[in-house]
Amino acid sequence: MSNMKTERVAFMLEKSALEAIDEWSFKKRIRTRAEVIRQLIQLGLEASQGETKKADATA
Template sequence: MADEKKTKVVTVLLSPSELDALDTWRYENRISSRGEAIRTLIRMGFNSSLFGKSKTASEPKK
């Protein structure tokens, strides 16, 4: 996933405090761009032990 060419664009709206938190995390982790920081956080979420194990209210009921 990380070595694939990035050709898709996703627009995300963040609150000022979310953007501040993202930038703080990015600078603390020496990540060069917001896009790379967001991709890193997404990968971290995918790799977390909780991913895919919890149900959300928005999921269809069977």
């Protein structure tokens, strides 16, 4: 993933989701919500790709 942040995305979250993001941020010592959300998206994408590769290997 490129480090260039050129696109803005606005979206709404439930309060509980935002609280969970803030908690994860605190545990990981990440200062901004934007960076936390970027990292969580990246982790989710990597996990999804791993699942796809595993499913392809068993097919």
